[in-house]
Amino acid sequence: MSGIREQKKQQTRKAIIDAAIGLFTEKGFEQTSMDELARAAGVGKGTIYGYFKAKEEIFLAYCEAEIDFAFAALDRKLDEEAPLVDQLVAQTMGQLTFVTGNREFGRLFAREMVFPGESSKLASRELDMRYLSKLGEVLGRSQQLGELPEDSDPLLLIAHLHAIYILVLSSFYRDDLTSMEDAEVLVRLLILQVLYGPAAVALANTEERKKWENLKLKFLEQREPKR
């Protein structure tokens, strides 16, 4: 009745997450063992599993904290007056920069978000909601301004933009993209294509098209030689 138990539980939970944030940030996720984490949190190892189903779930809790921060920063930078394409590119690149900031962290995070296991399904859904609704706002404003055809379907566009984001993230982890500039070129072209159809490359400026030609060369080169 008194709720002593509930109180303690909150404390313990916090202790675990705090310890995780410290250790993961310091030594990385894979390099932190559960024994270590338990010791740092001042609880038995078994206790942790009363709060989290798996190590991976602690990782997601850790991510949430980081993401809150990153999203807030992104929001501040977004310019609502800029052209639609620029806003979308900025949003996508912002996410990308954050996720790939630490390569190993990013890969784990991407894997969990894009192909979640049973245990991370809920967490992943919650996280990408925010991202999707952000895009929804941008598109909504734009549609009202007449930048988009009236009969276009916002959700379908969002799906597509999400697809682009995942693709670029994947390209990064497959070493098809090696710099953020390259990534931005690809993102911009893909977004142009979605918004304006397959002839959209023509809309890019000369500078971008040159960069794109280089990117293509690099890509094909890496695959052609049958080795």
Add this chain to the structure above:
Amino acid sequence: MSGIREQKKQQTRKAIIDAAIGLFTEKGFEQTSMDELARAAGVGKGTIYGYFKAKEEIFLAYCEAEIDFAFAALDRKLDEEAPLVDQLVAQTMGQLTFVTGNREFGRLFAREMVFPGESSKLASRELDMRYLSKLGEVLGRSQQLGELPEDSDPLLLIAHLHAIYILVLSSFYRDDLTSMEDAEVLVRLLILQVLYGPAAVALANTEERKKWENLKLKFLEQREPKR
């Protein structure tokens, strides 16, 4: 000089892969232990690591065999006379059906292909080459037939189609899609959008649009209630 060694090595390698195919197919990847695999292959556990860097690498070798089979089947079914959109949808759905045939296998496979670790980067690159060149052929034919604007960039289109494939795969693993019919609706609409711009939904027939409306509802429903 005699090459006895080389010969034996090929044998051993084959024995390991064969054992893996048998066990993975029968009991699944995660349920098969390296000790078991070693016993089945008739070698010591340590020996396996002379042939493969990690369990995951054996998994990819296993995948290659499966994929060869699936691709051949797909090729036979593809109708070169069909409209571009139908061909692309068929190709994408074929892949999807294969990969998700076994849910757990598919998730592991997708994770390795889309966000490969250092050890699987090469294998993943080789595998998706075939898929990409397949799409390239289809698009090439189509461009010659004038179904596509002359100034569209095939590689960019391929990138986009790949993005769609990954997105739909992801949606499947996030339970946003629960049937292959749903998946096909989404794939078709996304492809239409890429080929003909954001107003393309209008190109779908009434039946598909109804299905899409249902899909959207289900999607939003699952996210709205703050629980």
Add this chain to the structure above:
DNA sequence: GTAAAATCTCGACCGCAGTCGACTTTTTGG
């Protein structure tokens, strides 16, 4: 206040992927 029930805590323990170094087999070179 107390005894029974419910809940939480703990670390020894399990099964696993991957390593290591002692041992065996093949190749080399004189």
Add this chain to the structure above:
DNA sequence: CCAAAAAGTCGACTGCGGTCGAGATTTTAC
């Protein structure tokens, strides 16, 4: 042909994530 070097094989061992059940702590019921 033989001994030294190189290459390959092996399973006991290590460290890890996750489980389990005995015991401690809180809540409930009277």
